Amino acid sequence: MRVDFPVDERSLRYIEAMEDDPDIKAIISILLEKRKEDFYNYASIVCFCYKEEDLINLPDVKHLPNRVKAWIKRKSFDQDTEYIIFFKHLFSLYSGFVQNYEGWDKLGKHRSVIPEAYIYHRTKERYAGKPGAKVERECFVVIDGWDSRRNRTKDEGQKVDVAVWDGPAQHGEVYEVKVKVYIKEKEHQLEFLETIRKVSNKRIDVILASFAPKHVVLQHLKTFFPGRDLSQINIFGVDELQNL
Helix, strand or coil: CCEECCECHHHHHHHHHHHCCHHHHHHHHHHHHCCHHHHHHHHHHHHHCCCHHHHHCHHHCCCCCHHHHHHHHHHHHCCCHHHHHHHHHHHHHHHCCCCCHHHHHHHHHHHHHHHHHHHHHHHHHHHCCCCCEEEEEEECCEECCEECCCCCCCCCCCCEEEEEEECCCCEEEEEEEECCCCCCCCHHHHHHHHHHHHHCCCCEEEEEEECCCHHHHHHHHHHHCCCCCCCCCEEECHHHHHCC
């Protein structure tokens, strides 16, 4: 089977420009260094704090897990250098946008780069040096004669955030990445993932990934799309991503 991931150069330049922001770059760097519990805690702060006031009142953030709040309290008390660096960069990023609907919308676009970049760089690391493997981001999907640039059912959602194809193994993965999981009006993104899975004869695993815990993602999906079959889509939450 022939698989290719043509890159949308305009989208890639846009994403890379945001990733080059000093605050975003520092946050991504810390996340990439972390494994297990620390990754869970740092990623959870990014996931559940989406306004400047959240960072000012971390103990009052409604959906931030209590175990993360306890960890934050301990890190703050110990004056942990890395946590302080992380917090300063996150606060700098958030405070760089006007705290109104338009500002939060712009901040949301910048926040979305963080989990996408984490998955892209972690996947690149995993496949580094493997002959015949390709890893791309912000790309279309071509499987034999099927091309997502032409076979459109919607004007959007026909690209994937991150994609990998291992030629010798004839197996791959594609990711749709969210900070949390706001996908209420984007059922076509789920349909697009399912189509990739079907057209590839299940040789490409399709993954909806989020910094939220998996059970939270599933709860949102079941609320937004009651009765919808999600069996063809893998859900990766924060626990799965920390082991990526």
